[in-house]
Amino acid sequence: MERSDAEPSDAAVIAASFDDPxxxxxxxxxxxxxxxxxxxxxxxxxxxxxxxxxxxRIAFERRSGYDCSRPSARPWLYGIATNVLAKHRRAxxxxxxxxxxxxxxxxxxxxxxxxxxxxxxQVDARELWPRVAATIAALPPGERDALxxxxxxxxxxxxxxxxxxxxxxxxxxxxxxxxRRLRDVREPxxxxxxxxxxxxxxxxRIGP
Amino acid sequence: xxxDLDPLRRARPDRLQPDDPIDPAVLSDERERFMSTIDxxxxxxxxxxxxxxxxxxxxxxxxxxxxxxxxxVFGFRxxxxxxxxxxxxMLAWLEVGDGVVMIGRAGAEHHDLSSPADAGAxxxxxxxxxxxxxxxxxxxxxxxxxxxxxxxxxxxxDRRYEALxxxxxxxxxxxxxxxxxxxxxxx
Numbered sequence: 001m002e003r004s005d006a007e008p009s010d011a012a013v014i015a016a017s018f019d020d021p022x023x024x025x026x027x028x029x030x031x032x033x034x035x036x037x038x039x040x041x042x043x044x045x046x047x048x049x050x051x052x053x054x055x056x057r058i059a060f061e062r063r064s065g066y067d068c069s070r071p072s073a074r075p076w077l078y079g080i081a082t083n084v085l086a087k088h089r090r091a092x093x094x095x096x097x098x099x100x101x102x103x104x105x106x107x108x109x110x111x112x113x114x115x116x117x118x119x120x121x122q123v124d125a126r127e128l129w130p131r132v133a134a135t136i137a138a139l140p141p142g143e144r145d146a147l148x149x150x151x152x153x154x155x156x157x158x159x160x161x162x163x164x165x166x167x168x169x170x171x172x173x174x175x176x177x178x179x180r181r182l183r184d185v186r187e188p189x190x191x192x193x194x195x196x197x198x199x200x201x202x203x204x205r206i207g208p
Numbered sequence: 209x210x211x212d213l214d215p216l217r218r219a220r221p222d223r224l225q226p227d228d229p230i231d232p233a234v235l236s237d238e239r240e241r242f243m244s245t246i247d248x249x250x251x252x253x254x255x256x257x258x259x260x261x262x263x264x265x266x267x268x269x270x271x272x273x274x275x276x277x278x279x280x281v282f283g284f285r286x287x288x289x290x291x292x293x294x295x296x297x298m299l300a301w302l303e304v305g306d307g308v309v310m311i312g313r314a315g316a317e318h319h320d321l322s323s324p325a326d327a328g329a330x331x332x333x334x335x336x337x338x339x340x341x342x343x344x345x346x347x348x349x350x351x352x353x354x355x356x357x358x359x360x361x362x363x364x365x366d367r368r369y370e371a372l373x374x375x376x377x378x379x380x381x382x383x384x385x386x387x388x389x390x391x392x393x394x395x
Contacts, residue, residue: 021246028242032235041221050276053238057245099221129219136216151213152220179212 010073014066024060031074035081038153047091055081079163082145096137100130135185139178146171147178260308264334267314267321268375274311275300277374281351304336324376333378341367341383361385
């Protein structure tokens with residue numbers, strides 16, 4: 001990553017923390033913000049409160065089990081945070097329900113200074129989002145975990161496998177299943193047969 | 209990377225609502241709490257956990273909320289690796305100084321223990337000596353504790369205050385006045 005070679009790897013820091021527990025602070029400093037954002041995306045800011053600390057406390061306690069052949073601790077930390085999230089499925093369901101209702105800013109956005117690709121992409125995402133959110137919310141937890149680590153956290157298959165402690169083949173099959181479900185959501189619209197969301201009110205046909 | 213998941217990538221919540229940043233104070237608070245956990249854990253986590261000869265168990269309707277409250281407001285330190293989580297409730301051990309309290313869920317199936325919130329009355333008070341009762345009071349008050357007796361110097365030689373926790377258990381936090389004087393002389 002962007003760290004210089006002079007800095008020790010996560011694995012080296014964790015090894016050092018066996019004798020010097022305070023060294024583990026470096027792991028916190030390197031990854032806490034990323035983990036916090038991950039947790040907030042999944043359960044929202046209120047429910048995420050305290051979870052990043054909990055994740056790191058668990059990581060600290062389990063540091064003797066860390067596989068020091070892996071230089072970056074990030075997948076391992078994502079795995080721990082994912083386990084922590086498992087206790088907050090209801091918060092996550094509420095989060096996705098709230099996200100699905102995300103208003104298209106009543107009265108319209110202030111007109112963007114420059115209409116670039118990104119703005120268009122955002123509008124496009126807002127149109128599609130309510131149905132996607134409902135589908136994600138209804139996924140089996142294992143599929144949702146893998147899918148969101150892949151699409152939102154940009155983890156590769158290997159890292160997801162390490163995080164969730166499952167074989168790479170299982171990562172692949174979970175992602176494939178999740179993709180199929182998402183495709184089913186989009187297909188009617190892409191096919192043009194179905195009207196594009198005619199109203200701000202999103203009708204009931206969401207979810208599998 | 210570009211594929212059929214692009215719409216999902218674009219719909220990441222912080223991309224949909226990029227004006228919703230995380231308060232940086234959240235992380236520094238978390239770091240502080242995390243470091244205090246590390247400091248008390250020592251070099252060998254899970255060892256050197258002596259339980260005192262007497263330690264009470266308090267019952268709560270919502271023991272998870274109680275755990276959060278007691279650590280945040282009163283600064284208790286959880287023995288995190290001791291925590292037991294079961295579908296029927298959680299048990300946690302909280303340390304302060306050389307004392308320990310155990311917290312769990314209220315109910316007939318949990319040793320028939322009641323929360324004051326259900327019983328309609330408080331039936332015991334837990335007395336705790338702390339190193340710096342002024343700082344302890346300031347923290348608890350800032351975190352929203354229900355102070356029911358203000359911080360005062362008492363005739364028996366303690367500076368103390370009393371507070372109710374989120375479900376009405378009563379806590380008495382004190383420091384010997386001799387200790388208070390030593391502390392103030394040093395500073």
